[in-house]
Each structure stands twice: as structure tokens, then as C-alpha cells.
Amino acid sequence: MSLDDIKADIKALVAEKSCGPILIRLSWHDAGVYSTGKLTGGCPNAAMRFTDAGEGTFGANAGLPTVALDLLKPITDKYVAAGTISNADLWTLAANVAIESMGGPAIPTRFGRTDAASSAESVESQVGRLPDGDKGTDHLCEIFHPKGFTDKDIVALSGAHTVGGCHADRSGFDGKWTEDHLTFSNSYFTEMLDKEYADETTAQGCPQKAHKATGTIMLISDLALLDAPYRETVELYAKDQEAFFKDFTAAWVKLQENGCEGLRDTL
Ligand code: HEM
Structure with missing residues (x-):
């Protein structure tokens, strides 16, 4: 069983x-709990597999231990059970294959992440590690700077919201960011700059911003990128998709490798 088989x-x-x-x-979210400073640890280790305690129970991870892992189960059963790849490496690779399949950049994947053996190897709490969608620029700095990211990196990484959406039964937010939510492009930035958004509260009581004519949404944390110090990077990526892809790739690989040691280029 080769890397090409897993990717296919x-x-x-x-x-x-x-x-x-x-x-x-x-x-x-596996890699994003990593932090330095007041908080430490949190390298990607697939601790979300365990739902008795820890990352598998965090509200911020709603839908991941259930929906995402159910989707991956046939591939996990085939390759992780056989010892070909760890869960944490499979999750890393799956995201990178997904990004490229949807039209995004080809992301290099390195291997060697070790899986947590139980929920005891989870970080203690999501607080200060994973971002909230109803907060602004100060919060983005507090969460992302201790992970080693610059303000430009924060804009590039947020551009992943060009795909997918929010689900009322998971986060309480509701709707898709872009009109073509299965294509990885710079449309998150172009739409954010082009559209007028109005305040809205979801049925779950979460505040978000809605573009009435097309039904797309932005979170408060997304539109915070229209303020300093982020706005000029939003304008750059709206004009230049290649610049977005290049900066996204660098920040995303750093995120996926934060806290990992001895990674290798081959499986
Ligand atoms: C900047 C702070 C961020 C906030 C506040 C945030 C918040 C959220 C929320 C609330 C959801 C909806 C979850 C659901 O209801 O299913 C979501 C989905 C998503 N986030 Fe983020 N996120 C942030 C950064 C990121 C980053 C850095 C990435 C990756 C580089 C990312 C990738 C995604 C993707 C792809 C989805 C769609 C999932 C789906 O369609 O099921 N987000 N995010």
C-alpha cells in the first residue's frame, strides 16, 4: 500500500x-491547538478520536469526531489499521489532497506525527487555542501570534473559508462564505470586499453578517480582516490569487507541522 493509493x-x-x-x-483543529507562551503543547496528534474527554469533547470541534471521522473511516480502516500511516498524518494528508482537488495549491505533506494513545494526551482546554467567530482583531492576534503566525499569515489562513460553511447544529453559525463553496480560490477575499453585509442572529442566537441577495455569510472574525493591520493583505489576495496560494501554502504547512519533530518527506 503506497502513498499514491492513499491519495487516490x-x-x-x-x-x-x-x-x-x-x-x-x-x-x-488538530494542529491549531498548538500554542507557545502562557499555554504550551498541542502538536497535531489526532487526540480528537477520543470522546470521553479532551479535544474530542471541545465545543469548537463539534462535528469533527463524528461527521469527519465517519467520512474518513473506510480509509482509516484500510491504512491506519494496517500500520501504513498514523491518524494524525492521514488527517494532514487528507486536508492537502482536499485543497488540491478543489482547485487550490499543491501542498507538500511531511510524515511522522505520532497519534495520542488516549484523551490524556489532549490539550486541557480550547480556551486561548482555537478562535471564536464572534470576536475581532484583538482575539485573532491573541490566538494566532503565540502559534508563531504574523498578521499576514492570519489573513492567508482565514482564506480557507473560501470553501465550506457553518452548520447550525455544529457551531451555531449558519451559511456559506462564498457562492462557489467547493472551489478553493480567492473568492473569500473578492466577495468580502465587494459585498455589503447586514447584521443577523442565527436561530441558535449567534451573531453573524449576511449578504441578503446571495445568502452568503461572514463571521465577525472574518470581517475583522477589513480593518488594520489586515486590510491591505485582503486587497492583495483579492487581486492576486497566486500571492494568496503562495502565502497560504507557507502558513498552512507551518500550522500542520507546529510542534512536530523529525518529520520526513516519505511515508
Ligand atoms: C481565523 C479564525 C477562525 C474562526 C473564528 C473560524 C471559525 C469557523 C467556524 C465557526 C466554522 C463553522 C463550523 C461548522 O459549523 O461546521 C468554520 C468552518 C471552517 N473553517 Fe474556520 N475559523 C477560523 C480559521 C480557520 C482556519 C485557519 C482554517 C484553515 C486554514 C479554517 C478552515 C475552515 C473550513 C474549511 C471550514 C468549513 C468546514 C465545513 O464546511 O464543514 N478556519 N470555521
Whole structure:
């Protein structure tokens, strides 16, 4: 069983189930708990597999241990059970195959992440590690700077919201960011700049911004990117998709490798 076999199976899954966006969110939340400073640890280790405690129970991860892992189960059963790849590496690879399958950049994947053996290897809490959608620029800085990201990186990474959407039964927010939510492009930035958004509260009581004519949404944290110090990068990526893809790739690989040691280029 080779790397090409795993990639082909992920590509087929993404095409069949249109599940690229949730696979990207799975990798982001596995790796995104990493922090330095007051908080430490949190390298990607697939701790969300355990739902007795820890990351598998975090509200911010709603839908990942259930929907995302159910979707991946046939591939997990085939390759992780056989010892070909770890769960944490599979989640990383799945996101990267999804991004490219949806028209985004080809992302290099390195391997060697070790899986958590139980929920005891989870980080203690999502607080200060994963971002809230109803907060603004200060919050984005507080969450992303201790992970080693610049303000430009924050804009590039947020551009992943060009695909997928919010689900009322998961986050309480509701709707898709872009009109072509299964294509990985710079449309998150072009739409954000072109559209007028109005305040809206979802049935779950969550505040968000809606574009009435097309039904797309933005979170408060998304539209915070229209303020300093982020706005000029939004304008750059709206004009230049290649610049977005290049900066996204660099920030995303850093995210997926944060806290990992001894990664290798081959499986
Ligand atoms: C900047 C702060 C961020 C906030 C506040 C945020 C918040 C959210 C929320 C509330 C959802 C909806 C979850 C649901 O209801 O299903 C979501 C989905 C998503 N997020 Fe983010 N996110 C952020 C950054 C990121 C980053 C850095 C990435 C990846 C690089 C990312 C990728 C995604 C994707 C692809 C989805 C769609 C999932 C789906 O369609 O099932 N987000 N995000």
C-alpha cells in the first residue's frame, strides 16, 4: 500500500461526498491547538478520536469526531489499521489532497506525527487555542501570534473559508462564505470586499453578517480582516490569487507541522 493509493482513495472520497471542507477543518483543529507562551503543547496528534474527554469533547470541534471521522473511516480502516500511516498524518494528508482537488495549491505533506494513545494526551482546554467567530482583531492576534503566525499569515489562513460553511447544529453559525463553496480560490477575499453585509442572529442566537441577495455569510472574525493591520493583505489576495496560494501554502504547512519533530518527506 503506497502513498499514491492513499491519495487516490482520499481524492475519490472528496469527489463522491463533497467533503473537502470538513477534512480541511479537521486538520486545522488538530494542529491549531498548538500554542507557545502562557499555554504550551498541542502538536497535531489526532487526540480528537477520543470522546470521553479532551479535544474530542471541545465545543469548537463539534462535528469533527463524528461527521469527519465517519467520512474518513473506510480509509482509516484500510491504512491506519494496517500500520501504513498514523491518524494524525492521514488527517494532514487528507486536508492537502482536499485543497488540491478543489482547485487550490499543491501542498507538500511531511510524515511522522505520532497519534495520542488516549484523551490524556489532549490539550486541557480550547480556551486561548482555537478562535471564536464572534470576536475581532484583538482575539485573532491573541490566538494566532503565540502559534508563531504574523498578521499576514492570519489573513492567508482565514482564506480557507473560501470553501465550506457553518452548520447550525455544529457551531451555531449558519451559511456559506462564498457562492462557489467547493472551489478553493480567492473568492473569500473578492466577495468580502465587494459585498455589503447586514447584521443577523442565527436561530441558535449567534451573531453573524449576511449578504441578503446571495445568502452568503461572514463571521465577525472574518470581517475583522477589513480593518488594520489586515486590510491591505485582503486587497492583495483579492487581486492576486497566486500571492494568496503562495502565502497560504507557507502558513498552512507551518500550522500542520507546529510542534512536530523529525518529520520526513516519505511515508
Ligand atoms: C481565523 C479564525 C477562525 C474562526 C473564528 C473560524 C471559525 C469557523 C467556524 C465557526 C466554522 C463553522 C463550523 C461548522 O459549523 O461546521 C468554520 C468552518 C471552517 N473553517 Fe474556520 N475559523 C477560523 C480559521 C480557520 C482556519 C485557519 C482554517 C484553515 C486554514 C479554517 C478552515 C475552515 C473550513 C474549511 C471550514 C468549513 C468546514 C465545513 O464546511 O464543514 N478556519 N470555521
